Amino acid sequence: MTRLSSISRRKFLAQSSAVAAATALPATSFAQETMRTRTIPGTNEALPVAALGSPDVFYITPEGATDELPKTLVQTMYDMGGRVIDTPAFFRPDPPVLGGMIQEMGIQDDLFLVGKITVNGAEAAAEHLDKTIANLGKRPLDLMLLHNMRDAENTWPVLEKAKAEGKVRYIGASEASLVIGNEVLEKFMKDKKPDFIMPAYSISLNAVEDRILPLAADMGVGVISIESFKLGENDGAYFSVTADKELPEWAAEFDCESWAQFALKYVLSNPIVTCTATETNKPHHVVDNMRAGYGRLPDQAMRERMRTYFQTLI
Numbered sequence: 148m149t150r151l152s153s154i155s156r157r158k159f160l161a162q163s164s165a166v167a168a169a170t171a172l173p174a175t176s177f178a179q180e181t182m183r184t185r186t187i188p189g190t191n192e193a194l195p196v197a198a199l200g201s202p203d204v205f206y207i208t209p210e211g212a213t214d215e216l217p218k219t220l221v222q223t224m225y226d227m228g229g230r231v232i233d234t235p236a237f238f239r240p241d242p243p244v245l246g247g248m249i250q251e252m253g254i255q256d257d258l259f260l261v262g263k264i265t266v267n268g269a270e271a272a273a274e275h276l277d278k279t280i281a282n283l284g285k286r287p288l289d290l291m292l293l294h295n296m297r298d299a300e301n302t303w304p305v306l307e308k309a310k311a312e313g314k315v316r317y318i319g320a321s322e323a324s325l326v327i328g329n330e331v332l333e334k335f336m337k338d339k340k341p342d343f344i345m346p347a348y349s350i351s352l353n354a355v356e357d358r359i360l361p362l363a364a365d366m367g368v369g370v371i372s373i374e375s376f377k378l379g380e381n382d383g384a385y386f387s388v389t390a391d392k393e394l395p396e397w398a399a400e401f402d403c404e405s406w407a408q409f410a411l412k413y414v415l416s417n418p419i420v421t422c423t424a425t426e427t428n429k430p431h432h433v434v435d436n437m438r439a440g441y442g443r444l445p446d447q448a449m450r451e452r453m454r455t456y457f458q459t460l461i
């Protein structure tokens with residue numbers, strides 16, 4: 148059973164025509180025609196494995212622009228079967244535009260929305276949570292995280308209270324690579340027993356495979372991974388390595404059509420990962436990334452082959 152309702156055929160067709168016009172939907176089809184889902188540990192709730200992160204256009208509408216681009220990004224994800232959005236975490240100081248948009252589109256209740264506390268102190272954290280819920284128009288909010296475990300001693304009790312009061316359904320913390328460190332995350336998991344973590348995890352930044360992911364599996368913690376395309380300290384730098392390279396022929400053995408899917412299918416073939424969020428401001432990249440949730444995934448031997456092969460390209 149899933150809480151994520153499916154959209155009506157009429158609504159789907161009306162919306163899809165807009166997306167089809169804006170994006171080049173691929174012609175190939177897989178035996179598996181719906182996006183793969185994974186169950187949140189300890190529940191019967193399933194989430195589609197490919198999630199959308201928040202590019203700058205989810206925060207503000209640039210001067211002279213319309214909301215057409217951010218809406219198309221969301222609509223494309225939705226039409227491709229995605230339901231999870233890692234929403235903008237900051238008020239700068241205005242509320243991010245995404246909240247109003249998804250309410251206007253009338254889809255916020257179909258989505259699994261992730262927010263983050265990005266302030267210190269209990270009072271500020273409680274206020275940030277309320278602002279996020281109001282902005283996204285969804286109570287209970289699906290998941291609220293502490294951004295990089297920020298000021299956890301003061302802010303985690305705020306999330307525990309909010310969950311007990313029914314303001315949020317799940318709580319947890321994020322940990323971007325090279326910012327806090329996996330030791331701190333491991334201690335946080337053992338001490339606080341979160342429902343979810345959001346760690347950095349990619350074919351080249353895979354230290355979480357040693358202890359963090361096995362611990363998440365043991366504890367029944369959901370995992371929304373990020374930074375699939377990071378290399379070293381740079382977002383998206385993975386693509387500077389793959390730019391002039393052909394995909395190996397054997398990538399077809401796990402229905403991989405692009406270098407983005409090569410990175411994402413590596414991450415998603417780890418069964419401990421519930422879903423993975425990617426950020427882009429290009430609708431055709433949303434299509435590409437959502438397609439990683441379709442078709443076959445590499446097995447263990449193939450994962451090792453992928454990792455070794457990628458190392459030869461760097």
Ligand SMILES: NC(=O)c1ccc[n+]([C@@H]2O[C@H](COP(=O)([O-])OP(=O)(O)OC[C@H]3O[C@@H](n4cnc5c(N)ncnc54)[C@H](OP(=O)(O)O)[C@@H]3O)[C@@H](O)[C@H]2O)c1
Nearest residue numbers: 200201233321323373374375376383407425426427428432
């Ligand atoms: N501590 C934290 O909580 C934390 C830290 C970092 C990130 N995050 C969140 O994680 C989510 C994902 O962001 P990320 O930082 O991990 O970035 P990412 O998704 O790993 O990489 C984004 C970069 O990849 C490019 N890209 C995306 N799809 C592509 C495709 N199919 N083909 C070619 N290029 C592609 C994008 O450029 P284009 O726009 O040109 O496509 C962009 O430069 C976001 O919601 C972000 O807020 C959270």
